[in-house]
Each structure stands twice: as structure tokens, then as C-alpha cells.
Amino acid sequence: MTAHCLRHAFQAMGSRCELLLHSKSASDGEHLAQAAVAEVRRLESKYSRYRDDSVVSAINRVAAELDPARRVIDLQDDDETCLLLDYADTAHANSDGLFDITTGVYRQAWDFSSNRLPDAERLRACRDRVGWEQVRWQRPRLRFTRAGMELDFGGFVKEYAVDRVVNLLRAGGVSSGYVDLGGDIGVLGPQPDGSPWHIGVRHPRAPQQAAAAVDIRDAAIASSGDYERFMIIDGVRYCHILQPATGQPVRHFAAVSVIAPQCLVAGTCSTVAMLMEERGLAWLQQLGLPYVAIAQDGRMCRG
Amino acid sequence: MKSKKSSQVLLCLSSAAMALLGNHGKALGATNGPSTVGYRHWNYSEDELGGDQRYDIAVDQYNATVNLGDKYSLSLDGTLEVMSGASPWYVLPDATGKPVQVMSGATIREQRRDINLSARRLFEKLALNVNLGNSTEKDFDADYFGFGFEQESSKKTFTYFGSLSASSDKLNPSQAALYNRVLTAERDSRNLALGISRVINRNLLLSTAVGVSTLDGYLSDPYKMASIVDANGIRILTADSRPDQRQQEFWTVKMRYYLGSEYAWHLDYRLYQDNWKIRSHTLSTALYKTMGNWQVTPEFRYYNQSAAYFYAPYYNGTRTDGYHSSDYRLSPYGAVSSRLSTKYTFNKVNVNLAYERYRSDAALAMREVKIESPGLVSFSVLTLGVDYEF
Numbered sequence: 001m002t003a004h005c006l007r008h009a010f011q012a013m014g015s016r017c018e019l020l021l022h023s024k025s026a027s028d029g030e031h032l033a034q035a036a037v038a039e040v041r042r043l044e045s046k047y048s049r050y051r052d053d054s055v056v057s058a059i060n061r062v063a064a065e066l067d068p069a070r071r072v073i074d075l076q077d078d079d080e081t082c083l084l085l086d087y088a089d090t091a092h093a094n095s096d097g098l099f100d101i102t103t104g105v106y107r108q109a110w111d112f113s114s115n116r117l118p119d120a121e122r123l124r125a126c127r128d129r130v131g132w133e134q135v136r137w138q139r140p141r142l143r144f145t146r147a148g149m150e151l152d153f154g155g156f157v158k159e160y161a162v163d164r165v166v167n168l169l170r171a172g173g174v175s176s177g178y179v180d181l182g183g184d185i186g187v188l189g190p191q192p193d194g195s196p197w198h199i200g201v202r203h204p205r206a207p208q209q210a211a212a213a214v215d216i217r218d219a220a221i222a223s224s225g226d227y228e229r230f231m232i233i234d235g236v237r238y239c240h241i242l243q244p245a246t247g248q249p250v251r252h253f254a255a256v257s258v259i260a261p262q263c264l265v266a267g268t269c270s271t272v273a274m275l276m277e278e279r280g281l282a283w284l285q286q287l288g289l290p291y292v293a294i295a296q297d298g299r300m301c302r303g
Numbered sequence: 304m305k306s307k308k309s310s311q312v313l314l315c316l317s318s319a320a321m322a323l324l325g326n327h328g329k330a331l332g333a334t335n336g337p338s339t340v341g342y343r344h345w346n347y348s349e350d351e352l353g354g355d356q357r358y359d360i361a362v363d364q365y366n367a368t369v370n371l372g373d374k375y376s377l378s379l380d381g382t383l384e385v386m387s388g389a390s391p392w393y394v395l396p397d398a399t400g401k402p403v404q405v406m407s408g409a410t411i412r413e414q415r416r417d418i419n420l421s422a423r424r425l426f427e428k429l430a431l432n433v434n435l436g437n438s439t440e441k442d443f444d445a446d447y448f449g450f451g452f453e454q455e456s457s458k459k460t461f462t463y464f465g466s467l468s469a470s471s472d473k474l475n476p477s478q479a480a481l482y483n484r485v486l487t488a489e490r491d492s493r494n495l496a497l498g499i500s501r502v503i504n505r506n507l508l509l510s511t512a513v514g515v516s517t518l519d520g521y522l523s524d525p526y527k528m529a530s531i532v533d534a535n536g537i538r539i540l541t542a543d544s545r546p547d548q549r550q551q552e553f554w555t556v557k558m559r560y561y562l563g564s565e566y567a568w569h570l571d572y573r574l575y576q577d578n579w580k581i582r583s584h585t586l587s588t589a590l591y592k593t594m595g596n597w598q599v600t601p602e603f604r605y606y607n608q609s610a611a612y613f614y615a616p617y618y619n620g621t622r623t624d625g626y627h628s629s630d631y632r633l634s635p636y637g638a639v640s641s642r643l644s645t646k647y648t649f650n651k652v653n654v655n656l657a658y659e660r661y662r663s664d665a666a667l668a669m670r671e672v673k674i675e676s677p678g679l680v681s682f683s684v685l686t687l688g689v690d691y692e693f
Binding site for chain 2 (some may be wrong): 095194261
């Protein structure tokens with residue numbers, strides 16, 4: 001019954017995005033693709049740090065208040081944000097504090113376009129304002145114990161958007177297709193001929209090439225890597241994935257990709273594995289999800 | 304990270320992700336699910352009673368659900384049942400006063416056809432459905448209709464649901480003249496149920512409902528008799544005779560506990576009572592375990608009921624109100640039922656296989672039963688089903 005194939009590329013969330021879907025009719029496909037793009041744009045504007053009218057900006061304005069009594073925001077009317085915060089809270093609790101949506105503050109110290117290491121004093125000042133444990137999240141109230149903290153949903157909203165679009169397409173009757181938001185990919189079903197989707201895992205040192213390929217159906221793959229934003233100083237690579245406790249970049253893995261039923265879970269696990277550094281491989285193995293991990297020295301491990 | 308903890312990590316993350324992505328049931332505001340066609344075959348087989356074969360029922364059930372756009376869907380269900388075997392007729396005391404079940408002599412072979420058409424309309428936070436149906440046997444004809452709604456609260460924390468239904472039944476018992484059965488009879492029923500469910504947190508959903516039913520008309524069983532002792536002191540058989548009005552009430556509480564994407568635990572309780580003084584308690588639990596394309600569900604149910612006020616296995620006189628029934632379904636008893644079902648999904652096909660074993664016994668009742676009904680039933684049900692989504 002899946003007769004029509006539609007491929008639609010667009011730019012969103014700072015990435016190149018692509019949809020491919022097999023639908024009952026061409027108009028169904030176009031209608032669903034439009035709805036999918038609209039959903040991605042909705043999440044982009046709702047959780048963008050760069051938009052004054054976004055939820056994240058509203059939260060961060062409250063976090064900047066000097067008066068502790070005013071550093072509280074009530075999110076009672078926003079179930080989605082409450083659930084995202086619940087998720088971030090769960091991920092923090094289950095990663096020894098490594099998954100932390102407050103680390104965005106370190107951007108004030110690190111400028112990856114400057115080719116200069118951050119000022120040590122500045123980094124220390126940032127460190128005081130990082131740490132989810134300093135945020136009191138009691139649904140629906142969010143309270144910041146320190147002024148000048150920041151929340152950044154960038155670490156998981158793209159993966160959440162993949163899952164949302166997958167659900168939207170599935171509800172619209174799409175049984176085969178994929179959603180690729182800048183390398184975070186959710187697939188629906190197998191391909192129409194019944195074979196699994198063959199997804200390439202980006203090579204961290206040659207991002208236009210695949211380092212490996214995985215076969216998946218009705219699942220998602222998300223990747224974290226040191227190749228997105230970085231600078232090399234004296235032969236040392238400094239990437240944008242920063243340890244919440246120290247503000248220092250990760251050094252062990254070049255990239256980690258994880259496959260999970262939800263892209264959100266895949267993305268969280270790949271980020272946490274990067275942050276675990278040497279312990280990351282053992283953690284991935286215990287987790288039991290399929291993965292591809294590439295170390296800085298190019299060694300690849302699959303599980 | 305300690306290795307002991309890591310097995311829980313995935314479970315916690317998956318649960319939180321599912322809460323976020325709304326996997327706790329399909330959101331009402333969403334569009335319809337896929338259209339489906341399905342077939343189920345049930346083989347219901349009652350255990351023999353005193354060497355007599357009881358009912359065997361083979362059920363073929365067909366279903367088609369078709370979406371008409373995003374917001375409407377139509378469903379057509381057809382059922383064909385073929386029943387054969389003997390059923391409990393009346394009870395006599397033996398020389399020691401122990402009740403002995405007498406089965407209907409003739410092996411009954413009956414067919415029942417049921418057809419039900421339902422339509423569903425989805426709104427932003429509201430779903431409405433209506434259904435209309437007919438059930439026909441050689442000696443029985445019933446028309447029924449129902450209306451139901453589900454309404455989500457603005458924050459989707461609460462769901463309110465309810466239903467209203469009614470049915471009108473006509474009976475034309477077979478061999479009525481030969482066995483002095485009622486020639487024709489009618490009965491009507493009306494049912495109302497209202498409930499509320501609440502998402503407590505990302506793992507837990509609680510739901511409760513209350514309902515009332517009223518039945519009027521001929522509520523006796525024309526194929527059963529009761530053994531009484533008449534004014535002359537002679538034991539005779541008389542037609543099963545029950546009040547012509549029955550008021551039923553129920554209350555249910557349901558718990559759904561989700562553990563990651565792999566486990567769902569259901570725990571349900573139901574309290575029922577009616578003005579025939581039957582009160583029953585049902586406690587059931589099920590664990591849904593998903594493993595890749597497979598889902599396995601073990602279920603267990605306990606049931607207990609007290610007797611109707613006019614029930615007796617046999618009578619040593621006559622009741623002044625004229626009501627006499629020795630139907631085992633009105634007797635005090637307890638029952639346990641175990642069921643194991645599996646579902647395998649590939650591409651767009653679901654295959655279901657289930658086996659259930661049910662046993663009723665006065666010894667399973669919560670309170671001591673002085674004289675057990677000799678007609679209590681135990682049965683097995685084997686189900687095979689296939690659904691296709693398109």
C-alpha cells in the first residue's frame with residue numbers, strides 16, 4: 001500500500017535535516033512532511049537560546065535574577081517543558097551527574113573560534129554556576145539557588161524532535177521512512193522491501209565519510225563527537241563536549257553512536273559515554289544498547 | 304558508575320522518554336491509529352461433569368476498522384459461535400441430602416450470530432463513539448446500542464470517560480410446549496458507567512469507575528428447573544423463576560505501572576453487587592513483558608461471590624415469594640483463572656496466541672459454603688488471532 005516515496009531536505013536546529021517517507025498517496029506524504037517540518041520549527045523556536053521569546057530564554061532570565069526570591073519560575077501551563085525537565089533530571093541522576101543541562105555557562109569561558117584556551121579565572125567563575133544539583137526542580141516549580149545559571153536544552157531537544165516527528169509520521173500512517181536531524185536519525189519500520197535501513201556512522205575525522213554502517217528498523221541512532229565544534233592548539237584537540245565538574249573538554253573518544261528505541265535515549269547515552277571517557281566503553285557494554293565508539297587514536301569498538 | 308546500577312539506567316531513561324513522548328496510551332488529540340483487519344478463533348471447552356460433556360463453543364470473530372480521514376473511524380465486528388454439549392438442568396438431593404446435578408438430556412447444538420457496527424470521532428481532547436448491534440440465536444434475538452466518550456483534561460493529567468448503553472432481548476425458547484417453558488419473553492437492560500483516570504507520574508496511572516445497570520422483564524432461565532417440595536410434601540420440579548427486576552452496581556479501580564518500555568504491570572479490583580444480594584470481588588493482575596517483536600503476558604484472576612437471596616441447590620419446601628433457582632451462577636463460590644498470552648509482531652501483522660484455564664469451586668470462596676452447587680464450571684479457552692494493519 002506504500003506507493004509514494006517523498007524525500008524532503010531542509011535546514012533547522014543549525015543542521016541539515018532530511019525526511020524520507022513512504023506514504024499511501026503523494027498528497028498524504030506532502031501533508032505529513034509539512035507537519036513534520038512545522039513540528040521541528042516549533043521545537044526549535046520554543047527551546048532556542050537565540051530567541052528572546054523562547055521558553056529557555058524566559059527560564060534563563062529568571063535564573064539571572066539577583067534576588068533569590070525572584071529566581072523561581074512556575075511552568076504549570078507547560079507540560080512539555082516539565083516533562084523535558086523530568087527527563088533531564090532522570091538523565092542527570094542516572095549518569096553520576098554527567099548529563100547536565102546547566103553546562104552551557106561554560107560557553108562564557110570557551111570560544112572555539114578564538115583558537116585560545118579559556119582564562120583560568122573565568123572558567124572557575126563559570127564552574128560555580130554549573131551543576132543541576134544546584135537547581136531545585138519540583139514540578140511545576142523551577143528554582144535556581146545561584147544567580148547567573150543557565151539551562152541549555154540543545155543537548156537533547158534535537159533528539160526529542162526526532163522522536164516527535166517519528167511519532168507524528170507513524171500516527172499519519174507512514175510505515176517506512178526516516179527522519180534525519182543533523183545526524184540524529186529515527187527510522188520507521190524496515191525499508192519497503194522488508195530489509196533494514198542501512199545507516200552510515202560519520203567518521204569523526206572525515207565527516208563526509210562513513211566510519212561504519214548499522215542496520216536498524218523501528219529504532220533511532222544518535223551520535224556525539226568531538227568534530228562539531230573544536231579547536232586544535234599545540235596539537236591538542238579541544239572539543240565542545242565539556243565535563244560539568246571541571247569545564248574541561250572530553251579527550252578519550254572522538255565519537256560515540258548509540259542505537260535505542262528512542263532517539264532521546266540514544267542521544268543521552270552517546271553523550272554520557274563521551275563524558276565517561278575511559279570508563280565509557282564498559283558503561284556502554286553494561287547498558288546493553290548497540291553502539292559504535294571511535295577513540296581519539298582511531299580504534300573502533302562495536303557492541 | 305557502579306555496574307550494579309547500570310542495568311537500571313536504561314530502564315529509567317526509557318521510562319522518562321516514554322512519559323515525554325506520550326506512550327502511556329494514545330493521545331486523544333492524535334489522529335487515528337492504523338486501519339486494521341483481524342480474525343480471532345476461540346475454542347472454549349467446559350470440563351465434563353459427572354461423565355456428561357458440557358458446552359464446547361467454537362467462536363470465529365472478524366473485525367475491520369477503517370479510518371475515514373484523520374478524525375473518523377468505522378468498525379465492523381462479526382461473531383459466529385457454534386455451541387454444542389449439555390448444560391445443567393436441575394439439581395436433586397440424593398439419599399444423604401447431597402445435591403446431584405442433572406444435565407439436559409439432549410445434546411444442544413446452537414449457533415449465535417452477532418454483528419456490531421461502531422463509529423468513532425476524535426476531537427482535540429475528546430473522543431466520542433456510538434455502536435449498534437444485533438445478536439441472534441434460534442431462540443433469542445437482541446438489539447443493542449451504546450454511546451461512549453473520553454475527555455482529556457487540559458493538561459492531560461486526567462481523563463474522564465463514560466458510557467451509556469441499552470439492549471432489548473426477545474426469547475422464544477425451543478421445545479417450549481414439550482417442557483412447559485415460557486413461550487415468548489422479553490427483557491430490557493440499561494447501563495451507565497462513569498470513570499476517571501489520572502497520570503500520577505511517568506510510571507503510574509490510576510483509574511476508577513462506577514456503573515449501574517437495570518434489567519427488567521423475564522430474567523429467569525427457561526432451560527433450567529428447580530426441585531421443590533410442594534404443599535402435599537411431594538418433591539416436584541418447577542420452572543426456574545427469578546425476580547423480574549435486577550439492579551446492578553459496580554466499582555472498579557485499576558492501576559497501570561510502567562517499568563521502562565519492556566514491562567507494564569496491571570492490577571485491577573472490581574466490586575459488584577445487586578439487589579438479588581449477590582456481591583462479588585474480582586482481583587486480577589497481569590504483567591506485560593515486551594522482548595523485541597514478542598510480547599508475553601501472564602495473567603491471574605481471583606473471583607468470589609455470595610449467593611442470590613433466593614438461590615438454593617434444591618428446596619425442601621416452596622418459597623412464599625415464588626422465586627426458585629438452582630443455577631450454579633447464582634450460588635456462592637470462588638474461582639481462579641490463569642492465562643498466558645503471547646503476541647508476535649512482524650511487518651504489519653500481529654499474531655496472538657493465548658491459553659486460559661478457569662476453575663470455580665466453593666472451596667475457593669472467601670466464606671465457608673455449606674452446600675456447594677454441583678454445577679460449578681471449570682473450562683479452558685484457547686485463542687488464536689491475526690491482525691493486519693494497513
